[in-house]
Structures are given as structure tokens and as C-alpha cells.
Amino acid sequence: MPEREITYREAVREAMVGAMRENDEVFLMGEDVGVYGGAFGVSRGMIEEFGEERVVDTPISEAGYVGLCTGAALMGMRPIAEIQFSDFMTHCMDQLVNQAAKIRYMFGGEGRVPMVVRTPGGAGTGAAAQHSQSLEAWFVHTPGLKVVMPSTPYDAKGLLLSAIDDPNTVIFYEHKLLYNKKGTVPEEPYRVPLGEANVSRIGDDVTIVTAGLMHHYVLEAAEALADAGVEAEVVDLRTLSPMDDAAVRRSIEKTGKLVVVEEDVKTAGWGAEVVSRIVEGESFYSLDRAPARVAGADVPIPYNRDLEAHVRPTPEKVVEAVRNLVDARKGVYA
């Protein structure tokens, strides 16, 4: 039987639909998720199956409905909230950080908030500074939240099902440029465990750690590097929090070289955490080169296509960083 290929968008939808069929307590709430099908069409068709009580169009009130989902989750329901662009997470930071993330701890373990907040992040669409951000590092820095960022349709489905099962609040980052990406996805439900990285390419020369859309850029770069005789090992974190630094460490022991590729702005991005976890442990002594980060420039995302490309990581920039690292001691990517 041929393997079935579907898009990332369909994989996310399939996970939601599956979970909603299985469990009446799961519902989806967000702006234009109903007849419109969501700004990126992810929930298209769902309201027809589940009705407007379970696929709920909200007023433009991000704090309000994320707060409502937090309460519903505290009562044992399994809400999935959609934030139309991850830039608007700024509106529900209090609900997420001061309420959902902390309720369990503040209550001494007596309570839980099993909510999923899905949101598309990232740049590359010409939507400029307020519709292109990658702010996931904020949530990685927030104890009590988990942060997931799948790169393939397979992982999107499996991780979303795990996120919905999870008794904690999970921030689930999708990427606008991945929605049309196709990949093999089994029809039946399956779970990809949260907190486990995927070594998606084996290589001896350098370890490249990444997640989300950047994973594809890295694989592209890895091919180009292979042509030049450099074999990269690629670690797709998949979950940013909890972070599977053990997987990175294992790879470093072999390669002795670390490059992190992240889309968010470099300064205080999650890549800094990857680097720090590696260098503050034993792995420091396994590194034979200074580690490097390829990340978004420390600027908002500009509108003009060329300007946008200029500030984003690209496969070419990854190749360059790796070559600098491999070639010469001093050629560290700055």
C-alpha cells in the first residue's frame, strides 16, 4: 500500500479532528476558526462536523478566550485555543504566564491546566514586523509551559495529539511556510512524545541543532555541505521545552562541533539556551570549535522581500556558518 502524503496543515487538522472524535471534552476556540476555517485554513471543514459549540468563533479578544480556555481546562476540559498569528500572543501573556503556567504550582500541585495553544509563527510571507515574529523563547523561559515546534506533517500530527493528551499547557508553534509542505502521515492516530528530539540526518563532522521551518533549511544546507565533503548530523528538537539537550550532547560527543539554527532573533533566543546547556556541561570539553548560532538578525521583520531575506536565516547562511566553523579556528560565524 502506498504511503499517504498530506500537508502539514492537514496533519494538524487531522490531529484535532481525531482528538475531537475521541473525546467530547476537546474543543477548538479562536478567531475565524469556524466557517472561515482559520486565517491559514487549518480548521477548514471542522465546524461542519463538530458544530459551533466545539469549533468556536470568538470575538477579537485573545486574552479573554485564552483565559476562558484556561478555566475550562482547570475544570478538566481539553481546550485548543488558536491565536491567529503568534505575534498576538502578546495579548494573552498574562493568561498564559501568570495563570495557565503557574496554577498548578501555586496551588501546590492541586490542579492542572491541560490546554493547547496553537499559533503560527515565523517570517517569510512579507507580512512585516507585527505578523512575522518568532517569540517562542519567551515561553521556553516560562516554567510550567511546554513548547512544541514540529517541522514535518508526521511530527505535527503526532506531537499535537500528545499535546492534547498532556496534562499541562502546551504552546504549539506552527509555521506559515510549512502549511503546504507535504509528508507521509499515517491515517490512524499515533503519538510523538513531547520532549524527544529527532536525529534526522546522521553525520560525523558537525552537529546542527534546529526546529520548525529551519529544519528544512538545515537539511538543504546539509546536502550542500555533503557535496563539499562535510557530513552534518541534524538534530530537530521538535520540542523546545522540555528541551532534549541529551540528544544534542550525544551528537556533540561524536562531532565536536555545534551550530544552532533558529529563526527567532539571535539575542536571548532559545538557541542561546542550547549553546549554554552544551557548554556548561561536560560537552564543553568535547567541543573542538567555538559553537555558532545562525539566527534572525536583531531587528523587527521588514516588509520588502529582499530586506526580509536579508535578516532571516537561509540555507546559504547555514552553509557559510558551518564552513567557517569547520575550515578554520577563527572563522566563527558572528
Added chain:
Amino acid sequence: MPEREITYREAVREAMVGAMRENDEVFLMGEDVGVYGGAFGVSRGMIEEFGEERVVDTPISEAGYVGLCTGAALMGMRPIAEIQFSDFMTHCMDQLVNQAAKIRYMFGGEGRVPMVVRTPGGAGTGAAAQHSQSLEAWFVHTPGLKVVMPSTPYDAKGLLLSAIDDPNTVIFYEHKLLYNKKGTVPEEPYRVPLGEANVSRIGDDVTIVTAGLMHHYVLEAAEALADAGVEAEVVDLRTLSPMDDAAVRRSIEKTGKLVVVEEDVKTAGWGAEVVSRIVEGESFYSLDRAPARVAGADVPIPYNRDLEAHVRPTPEKVVEAVRNLVDARKGVYA
């Protein structure tokens, strides 16, 4: 003439009062900043001098008044907004991150937002999870914002005056446990430049990088270490963004050892950025030990005094981390 000693609280106030006397366009706005004098008494007495048009009590509407200050700043005024506890910055993330930080860039350089947002951060007061956070890493991760975190009354006054002068939005972190701290402060106005670290202690054996309240813990630790024959060089960053990593680098070249001490939770805190900037450059090759971070545990702040102490950095933990680093290759602080 004896040097004048005043508290950190008074130093902050003196900067505000000085700026307001100099420039009619400077005003202070926040919850209970008027007759109440602010939750921590920082603005006590100011409304008497400047009236309620310039020391403005607001409704409990953090997003609203930070938004208003953003607009006033865009019109050329010099607002100082106070957020009562830095935990409530969650309420004005959109105004700060999507508006104030980006306006200049989105408008192609045609516009500026010279606003200061003052807010007390940090734990140690038994105020539990929603009143004790150190969230400054979020703003360090936001291009367009500057982030200041003074540790002494002298720096508090000088940095706040620079922040008010600055044509950009500056997040100014105070610390509740520093307000009563005394130090020498000249009466006349002076500026401490933003973006310049202060090497507050000279030593050859290890570089400890820190900021804010933690600077005092580090100095205490450094004394204890000196008794044990370890001379620490202490770098007080003072400004977290832009970050003076050059100062850290200079010190590392001498000591070959790096310990970062930060109060925020460790994962994806700003300490990770300090570590990463050092190791991804030439300084990597100057390090003779794996760097270490002493940071808040990855948990919300608990209420009970002992539990709170357990999760916060302390001078003892700093001493331990440094000794592990200095003593043995494998004793890295985890």
C-alpha cells in the same frame, strides 16, 4: 565635604524629580504613583511638587496607559510609566513589543518612542509566583527596546537620567530588595551611559558576570572566595540590552573562567545570551573551564520562605559554583 548617602529608592526618585524640573515634557504615570507614592514609595512626595497632571494616578489598565505613554512619546513627550510589579508587564506586552519597540523600524526610521518603563522585579519578598518574577529576558529578546538593571543607588540615578534622555523605549528594572540599599550619590545630575558594564571588582581567577540585586550577592560571594584564595573579577552589566559583552570578553581573556549569576529562571534567561556571546567568539579559546550559570531554578517562585530561598540564587550558591569551576574540571555547576 562628606559624601552624601541616599537609598536606591531615593536615587530613582531624584532622577525623576531632576528630569521633571529640567523638562516639562517629562511626566510619571502609573498605578498609585500619586498620594500613595507608588507601591514601593518610590514617587513619594512627587505629586506635591508636580501636581496630578505630571504625576498621574491611573486606573488599573496597564496596557492602556503604556499605550498612552507610547503615543505621547511619539509626539515628543518623555513619559515615564511605572508598572507596579514587573509581573504585570504581561499586560502591556503588545504595547511594548508590537508598538513601542517597532514603531521606529516599521516607519522606516521616521518616528521615535522615547519612553521609560520603570518596574520592580525580583523575588525574596514572600510575595509568591505572581509578584516575584524576573522577566527581563523577554525584553532583551525584543529588538527596539533597551533594558537597564542598575544595582547601586549611583547607577540607578545615572542610568535613569540616561534612559529618560534616550530617544528609544527603555525598560528600567528596579529591585524590591534594593530600594532600601544606601550608597553614595552626587546631588547634581549626572549620566551613566546605557550599554556600558562596570567592572566592580578586579581579580585574576574567574569572571563573574551579573546585574541588579545579584551583583550584591556576587560581591558577597567574591569576599568569601577571596578568603579561600580565589580572586574573582566582577562585571556588573548594568544594561542588559544593548549588552556590553566586550567588557566580559576582556575579563575572560585574563581569567579564562566564566560564571554568570542571574536571578531569572535559568532556561532561556539572559545569562544564556552572555554565555553564548562568549563561547561563540574567540573567547571560547580563552576559556580553560566550561562556563557556568547560577540562576533561578526553573520553577515559579514559591511562597514559603525556605522554599523561596531554595529556588533563588544565593551568595552560597555562587561560591559553590565558582569553587566547583576552579577546583576541578568535572565539578561544573549543574
Added chain:
Amino acid sequence: MQNDGKRVELLRQMLLSRHFDEKVNDLYAEGKVHGTAHFYVGQESVAVGAIAALKEGDVITSTHRGHGHAIAFGLDVDRMAAELLGQATGYCHGKGGSMHIADVGAGMLGANGIVGGSMGIACGAAWAFKRRGQDNAAICFFGEGATNEGIFHETLNMAAIWKLPVVFLCENNQYGMSMSVKKATAIENISDRASAYGMPGVTVAGSTLDEVYNATREALERARAGEGPTLMEAITYRYLGHSKSDANLYRTREEIATWRKQDPIQRFATVLEGEGVLERDEWRKLDEETRLRIEEAFEKASREPDPQPESALEDVYA
């Protein structure tokens, strides 16, 4: 209206609440509790009157000023006292303190250190009731200061369009910290805001327990009947400072004295006397009894074990 036994019980709850907060206030003054706390003294009739109208399975959300709500909801003063002293046996095992006391299983969905912080949670509980077809409702308590937060607006609107079974109970105690409601808003009554959402608004004398009870009962009936939320405003007053550190510079002694004259406990006790439900010396006795109950709670709590330091690293994730 409640039967006689129930009415005496309501008086008892108010007294328990008053003594609890007066005790905590003393302990702060003596430096025996750390952190901060906000006292409900003067407002007891609101929590007790409103919560009396609830039935099994209903829930409440509370605020930073939450001791009174918790006691009225039936939480155990022993475990509350233990929490304030940071003990392992407290409601939050010492992790929460005054501002986070909760008993989710029982339906007390938590005090909250964030002004307006529990309004989404209350709507979520109401949402769950509605979706599950349960005949239950939520009361969401908050101060008049909280009605200027954006979350107030967003949640009231959603509750209205979806007809959620929730009662928004604004305790208008005249101040948000030092900010007078007269300066913080340009309207007569907070309940006037209801019309912005198409829900009924009602203002009651918060010091009169029966008024609070009756209005809440009506609002709950509406909620359970699927007719949606109500914005209730109870006019009340806090006698003590906003929190332990408040010099009361923003109001006059006279104002406080005037309000103390219409004390809700006195008032309700007098009503009960008038109804022949309770004699004067019986309520003096009740007063003393509840005072001792609180003394005992804190005494007992002080002997409870501290949590293990390592427990600080637990309970971040389920």
C-alpha cells in the same frame, strides 16, 4: 430566604472571616507572617451573602482579597492558616500563600494575585457547565478597580454572547488601592457597564447580607435558566489598608468611621435579633467562639510541619 439555622451559620461565617483577617493583620504587625495579604474586613456580607445562594457543584473565583470568599465557600480555616504560615499542610502546601488559596476539587478555583486574573477562569468554568449540560453556575468576584482592566471587558462580552452561567460580582469598596472609583471611572455605577454587553446590571447595598443574597439568587437563576450572565455590583468598603503596607493617605478617618457605622456583621446580627432568630448574648458568644476558632487554627498551624525544601522543585508540571 434561608431557614434560621442557615442564617445563624451565615453570621458565623462572617465572624469567622472577620476574626481570621484581624488575626492575620496582627500576625503581620508582629512580623510572624511574611509576604503580603489583603484584608476583607468590612466586606464580609458580600462573600457570605452571595455564596449562600450557590448550590452543590457551583464554583467561585476569587481575588487577592480572597480570605473571606474562601471561608464563605466553606474552606477549612485550619488549612488556610497553615497556608499563610507556609506549612506543608496548607491548601497549597506552602507554595501559594494568601493570594493563591484554592480548593479546585471543591469548586473554589483560586484567589488570584492578578487584578482581573480570574475572570477568564470563571468564564471557563461556566463554559464547562454549559457544554456538559450541568445545571451549575460560577460566581466571579472582583473589585471595582478590576473593571478597568481589559480582561473585564473581553470576558463580560464573551459571557454575554454565549450566555454563560456566570455572575460577575463586583465588590465596589470605593478604592483600588489608593485610587478612588470616582477618579478611576466617569460613571455613576459600575453596574452601568452591563449595558455595554447586553446583560443586566444591578447595584445592591453590599453591607446588607440579604440584599446581596437575593440579588445573587436572582442572577444565578437567570444563569441556570440559560439566560446568561449578570453584572452585580455590591457597594461596600474595606476598613483596613489595601494591604499590610498602606498609610491610608488617600482617604479620611471620618470616611472610614462613617462606613464602620454600617458594619455588615452588626447589621445582620441586628436583623437576626429582630427576627427573633438570635439573642444579643448568643451572638456575643458566637463572636467569641469564632475568635477562638481562629486562634486555635493559627495555633495549630504553627505546629504543622514545614514543607521539604526540595518540594520547591515539584509540581511545576503534572
Added chain:
Amino acid sequence: MQNDGKRVELLRQMLLSRHFDEKVNDLYAEGKVHGTAHFYVGQESVAVGAIAALKEGDVITSTHRGHGHAIAFGLDVDRMAAELLGQATGYCHGKGGSMHIADVGAGMLGANGIVGGSMGIACGAAWAFKRRGQDNAAICFFGEGATNEGIFHETLNMAAIWKLPVVFLCENNQYGMSMSVKKATAIENISDRASAYGMPGVTVAGSTLDEVYNATREALERARAGEGPTLMEAITYRYLGHSKSDANLYRTREEIATWRKQDPIQRFATVLEGEGVLERDEWRKLDEETRLRIEEAFEKASREPDPQPESALEDVYA
């Protein structure tokens, strides 16, 4: 009311705005502009009518649907076109695009990609006018969908208590993206929300330029007189999809057709004809003239230089 020349100019602005957005719509369809844009087609009378009531030194804030506001405020269509094409000569030198067009010096304080994002900014400008004793005011444009954001509530309340010289102008075009105002709120008129802040609320027929103009003028007079803000609601409709990617599944063709029948431009042109200010063929000429002006603007813009890639790293800080 404006003199004849001014009235013809208002018609011209509406036509310019219409042609601008229709042109941009075409360019998207042809894949010649990237990113996204939101079209103002059908709503022109609101921006033009309201802005006509402003005077020198006044300011506006706009939204994601901002082209019409910018044109009515007098921004140069050449520089707007250049911005949409991402050119160095655009208002934002290619960094902003459709959603960030601004001319701060002139008083156009920016389009805004965040729903409700400019409400604080408008209040801040009004605050500056008040503090500086200037006789100026701000108009804050936003959609009816934005009135469900918390920031709406917070800023209207503050503007009311401080009597800021600002007019909150809600363009109720019936939908926030796909969400009908009937489902998103449980009230009759958005202007009913004014009473929650103690400010006047007024609803006008947005398709009738004169109604918009007159109501705005009154509100501005109030604002300048120190009497504070007004919440104005203009009933209007957008003909095109929410943004370039909208299948219009949430409304009917008939509904769109009905609204097109009361087209604001047609309507105003007819009024001018009736007043004898303009003959039918004159406005046909104006129509053609403005269409060509827009063609020219985009033609010119397409020949403007691209920004230097390195400029992407500039302008983060002043």
C-alpha cells in the same frame, strides 16, 4: 459645511481612495505585491468625511485597513504606492508595507497591524495636546471588531476620566474578518458602549459623507472645548474580502449587492449634483482623472529604487 471647492475635493479623495485599493487588489491578483493588504472599498465616506472636519495640527491613527485614512489625510499616493511595492522612496522606506504606512510629522500616526493597536497611541497624542495646551484633537479609527479588545475598554475609560481631546471613530463594517458583529456582541449599537465610560455615543450612516462630517465636527468641538471624548459609530460595509485571501463564505452575495447599492461615492456625487456643485460628466471626469493618478503612482513607484539590503539592519534604534 464645506464650500463647493472643498466638497469636490472630498469626492476626489474618495475616488482616489477607491482607485488606489482597486489597483492594489489587482496587483495582488497578479502577484505583483507581496504580503497582505486590506481594502477600504465601500467605506471611503467615513475617512474622508471625518478627516474633513480636522484642522491644522490635528492627528489621526489608523488600522490594518488604512489606505483610505492615509489618502483622506492627504498622504502622497506616490509614496504610498512606493511603500506597497517595497521601495526605498515609500513612506517607510520599504520596511513597513501596507499595514504600517505613517507620516508622523504630518500627524498621520500610523496604520497598525494589531487590532486595537493604535488606540493607546491616539490617547497619547491627545494627552500631549492637552498637556501642551494645544487646541488640537485626535481621531482614532478602528473597526467594530476592535471594540472587543481589552485595549478599547482601557483607553476609552482613560480618555473619559481625563477628558482627552480624542474622537473614537468605530467603522462598523459589520464584520471583523468573518465574525459578524451580531455574533460578536450582544448589543444593538457599538455606540451604546459609550455609556460604560460616561461619554456620549453616536451612530451615523457611514455611507453618507455629510452625516459623518457633521457628527465628527461636533465631537471635535466637544473635544477641543475640554469636554472629552466621544464614541462615534459609522455604519458601513466593505465590499471586498477581509484581505487578499478571503473566500467570503460568511456572507451572501445578496448582502454585498444590497450595500453596493448605497455606495458612498455615488451617493455623495448625487448630492453634489443636486446641489449644483458638480455635473454628472464632471464627476465621470474626476473618476477617470483619479484612476489615472493612481495608475501613474504605481507606474512611477515601480521605477523607484529598491532599498539597500543592509538598510534592513538600520532604524531599530534612534
